[in-house]
Amino acid sequence: MNERFIFTRHRTVCYRCREDADQIVKAVSAQAQVICSACGATRIFIPRFEDTGAIGTCTPIGRYDIWNLKTDAPCKNCGVAGLHNLVIGSNHFTTRCHNCGYTHFYRFNLEYIAQCPLAGEEVSAPRES
Numbered sequence: 338m339n340e341r342f343i344f345t346r347h348r349t350v351c352y353r354c355r356e357d358a359d360q361i362v363k364a365v366s367a368q369a370q371v372i373c374s375a376c377g378a379t380r381i382f383i384p385r386f387e388d389t390g391a392i393g394t395c396t397p398i399g400r401y402d403i404w405n406l407k408t409d410a411p412c413k414n415c416g417v418a419g420l421h422n423l424v425i426g427s428n429h430f431t432t433r434c435h436n437c438g439y440t441h442f443y444r445f446n447l448e449y450i451a452q453c454p455l456a457g458e459e460v461s462a463p464r465e466s
Contacts, residue, residue, distance in 0.1 A: 342366070343421060343432055345408040346374075352401055352427075353378040353450075362406070362423065366413065369430040369443045377450050382430040382443035401427045414439035 343364035350357050351373040358375035369382040406423040415437035424431040430443040 342413055343369075343408060343410045343423065345406065345410075345423070347404055347406055347425075349404070351375055351378060362408075362425065364423075364430065364432055364441070364443070366441075368446075369432075371425060371430070379449055380427075380445060381447040381449075383446040385429075385442040385444045387439070387441050412436060412439055413441075 343362065345362045346359040347362055348357065348359050351360070354373065354376035356373075356375040358373055361370075361372040361374060363370045363372075366384065368384070370379055371382075372379045404423070404425040406425070408421055408423060409419060410421045410432075411418040412421070412434040414434060417434070417436045420435040422431075422433040422435070424433075428445040430445075431440065433440045
């Protein structure tokens with residue numbers, strides 16, 4: 338994710354590890370990510386559609402609370418570095434520029450745990466002969 342669009346943090350209880358930890362929020366054209374700083378649980382969202390004329394935000398009801406965040410970021414549409422609304426749920430991620438109204442809708446695609454659980458643990462795989 339070399340393109341710099343949205344990069345912020347949101348402190349909340351992680352859905353996986355239940356720790357009160359920073360959730361790192363990143364969004365670029367190709368994908369958006371939410372990463373728990375405590376356990377590494379990562380949710381990947383892929384683009385669904387973009388719209389400069391969309392009014393409001395896409396907020397389907399999900400399993401967990403919806404985050405309504407605001408952050409400063411450069412807009413990929415108008416180029417102005419300014420306030421953006423972020424609406425993040427368990428199955429969706431929306432960004433909207435306050436300056437031009439450019440809205441980027443993402444949908445949930447993949448979830449993984451970034452930390453390797455094998456350090457110091459026995460691997461249950463056949464041993465080489």
